[in-house]
Every structure is written in structure tokens, then in C-alpha cells.
Amino acid sequence: MYAKRITHHLMRALPLLALCLSAYADTPANRPAGGPPFAQWPCYSYTLPCGALSTRPAHTAELPAALAGDPDRGRALAHDRRKGNCLTCHLMQGGAQGGTVAPDLSQYATWGRSDQEIYARIFDQRAFIPGTVMPPFGTNEILTEQEIMDIVSYLKNSR
Amino acid sequence: MYMHNRIGAQTKRARVGGALMALALAAGASTVAAQQGGAREYVPFDDIDPTLGHLADMEFSGTVRYWKDEETLRQHLSWVGDPENEWKLNYKHRDLEYDELHGGHFYLEEGEAAFRELSERHPGFAGCIGWGEADLVGAATRYPRYDPETNAIWTLEGRIEHCAKAIAGQELPQGSPGNTRLSLYVKSLSHGMPIDMDIGQPALRIAYERGKGLFYMKAGQFNFACATCHSPKTPVMGRRLRGQMSTTPFAFAAHFPTYRSARGTVETLQERIGLCSRQMRVTPLRPGDPAYVDLEVFLTALSNGYPIVSPGVR
Secondary structure (H helix, E strand, O other), X not given: OHHHHHHHHHHHHOHXXXXXXXXXXXXXXXXXXXXXXXXXXXXXXXXXXXXXXXXXXXXXXXXXXXXXXXXHHHHHHHHOOOOOOHHHOOXXXXXXXXXXXXXXXXXXXXXXXXXXXXXXXXXXXXXXXXXXXXXXXXXXXXOXXXXXXXXHHHHHOOO | OOOOOOOOOOOOOOOOOOHHHHHHXXXXXXXXXXXXXXXXXXXXXXXXXXXXXXXXXXXOOOOHHHHOOHHXXXXXXXXXXXXXXXXXXOOHXXXXXXXXXXXXXXXXXXXXXXXXXXXXXXXXXXXXXXXXXXXXXXXXXXXXXXXXXXXXXXXXXHHHHHHHHHHHOXXXXXXXXXXXXXXXXXXXXXXXOEOOOOXXXXXXXXXXXXXXXXXXXXXOOOOEOXXXXXXXXXXXXXXXXXXXXXXXXXXXXXXXXXXXXOOOEEEOXXXXXXXXXXXXXXXXXXXXXXXXXXXXXXXXXOOOOOEOOOOEEO
């Protein structure tokens, strides 16, 4: 019964793409390959285990030394509604219809931020600004380390 | 320019039960943690006086002054399509489409036929929905309501499920088309009448506080709360999220069940909450889940005094 209902919801989430925050609709395609199910994060239930989970604490990430980013891949990831979807909130170079919620990142390379800081901010902005609305992309496994590195390279080329 | 929302750090575990707690909640403690265990982040609570209904939005987003009645709304119709201002109409301009023949009207006809059929075979059905009164004009304005006999809070859809089972032996689970059709019909009998949920009733008031806790609680993979997008304390409300704009949560409840023109279906308030949950990557719950009932009570209190639009369209 419950499984049926979830399938039901999934089917409904598809046409909803046209509606509110299409970006964040959960379809199987929206999940990182082999990514964890939502039950790993807090939910509203008074009885299900996810209803008793804690928010994952803010985390200051270290730039993984071995990784190198690809700016083209980074741009694609940042614009992809199923991945970073940073455009929902930010204006970014090469992206149409950016959001007006957050700072304009289209000349971000001129801000003088270090690779380390940019990486850590995307990984978990809460480490810098508690209570930010920006999702903790690394801590909550929305993006992998490599994907975040790619986006860092893209932003480093945005001037 | 906006105020940063700070982590509420409300790791305190409030527990229901205990008349003392009930009183404390009813007294309007504005820092009620949700009922769950676990340390959670919160968007800071807005100070809302739930006895003011939709007019509490005056102190909140202030946009109620533009959509509070049809005349005012019509004066601001030039804002439709204007990215700076349209959100201030709170989507209420779409209520003016009521007179057009949209899909909700067809769905309503089906609902009326289904209701006739059911109450001819089972004369007690209407009285069960109407709490003893078979005339259901105005009945929908009083939902969700508290029943001391069962010590339960009934939403309209929950009551329809219950009465269909108890009176007709029929399964009409919440969220099923059969249930939603009937709900839309019963709601339409109150079209134009102000919502009048009894927020002075202690059990409803406690449910309101629980629902408020859920509304401000961050959840899911994106770590969003409903309030992340629907509170003026965050930078999101009134700004563009790619093409979309989110608005104040006041008077949301008035037009549900709503015909969604983009999807061609009718959805209930709780189905909407489930859909928004998925977008937030939060495990969705079944319509009728106690947590969703609490959210519905919270949102309905913020709609009190606003006239029902049924069949609504969005």
C-alpha cells in the first residue's frame, strides 16, 4: 500500500516539473546514481524512523588535494536541475533565468576567494553562515567531492 | 538587505500529553520544538497571532492588503506578469478564474453525482459529515474540527473517509479520487463563506502549535523548511527561484481541493504538502498522516476569515 503510494507520488512529481521548483522534484533520475534514499534525512513523521533523525551538523570541508576540476563539467552540473541547480537561487555565467534569492556569481572569480573557501562553502555553507538557506551540498550528499571540485573550477573561470 | 535566519537551535524535545504542556502551548509559546526527537535546525519562528486568521499577514508579509477582497485585488491586477510585484497577489488573482469553465467544474459535477448517489442509499452520510446537520451549506468552513467523543481532529477528507466507512461500509481513502471528488463538492457548498476553524478550541490550538513547529523545521536532503520559502525572514519569499515565486502561507487553505491546470488534476491540501515534500527531498507521508493533519490545522488557522473558493484553480 505504502509502496504503491510512493510510486504514485513519483508519477505525479513528473508533470510537476512545470510547477513549483521543478528543480527539486524527486524522480529516480534526480537522485545521484546509487545515492542514498531520503529516509536518511529528517522527515515530518511522528512514527517513522526518519522522524527521529537529527539534522547533520555543519561541517568545514577540506579541499581534497588529489582532485582537479573540469570547468565545463562544472558548468553543466551547476545548471542541471537534477544536480547543483545553483541557478535556482543564483545568477551564473552562461545560465538563463537565474534566481534572485542569492548573490550574483557570474563574476565570482573576481571576488578573490580561495579554492579552499569556495569548496568548503559549496560543501556546507552553514559552516560560514549558520541558518543559510543554501543546501549543504557535500554534507547531505547532493554532490560528490569531484562534482564540487568541477563547480569550483567553473566559478574560478567566471570573470 | 534581508535578515539572516539563524539556526533555532531548538534541540529541546517537546512532548505532547500533559495538560500543563497543553496550557503552555495554548498560551502561545513561540518556540515550540516539533514533536520528534533528534536535534533539528529551524527557521526562526514568526510571531503570528493565530486568532487573527489571514489578517495576521498584515504583520507578516503585509501583502494581504493587496488581495484581501476581490475589489482590492482587481485594483492590482496590472501586477500579473510583473516579476517585482506579482507575488504580492499571493496567487489570489487566479481565484478570479472561478467563473471560467475550468477542469475543477467538471470534477465538481462528478462529485455532486457521487454525493447524491451515496446519500440516497445511505441517508445518514450527510449528517455524519455535517456533525448532525444534513444541510451541508457552511459545513466545510468549520473543518478541521475536534471531536471530543473520539478525541480526534477531523479534516474534511478524513471525515469523508470515516463516514463512508462507518455509514456505507465503503473504502474512500484520503487522497483517492473518490474521496477528493466528494470533498470538492462539500467544500463548494461553502463557496464564498469565510473559513471559521475554531482556533480557540484547545486541541486544535495544540495541533496548530505542532503544525507550526513542523512548518519551521528543516528537513530532507536539501535541509529546507516550509518556512524557508514561505516566511519573510528568509531571502526567498518574493524573489525568483528560476521561474517560480513563492508567497506567504496565508489563505492557502481557501481554494483546496484545487484544480491544477498544468497537471489537469484536482489535488487536496495534503497532497500538495506531499508534493512539496518530494521537491524538498523529504520522505512523503500518506494523506491523513497526523503530521500532515497538524500542518493542515496550522495552514487553515492562517486562512481563517478568508472566503472559500471552490472549485479553486491554480
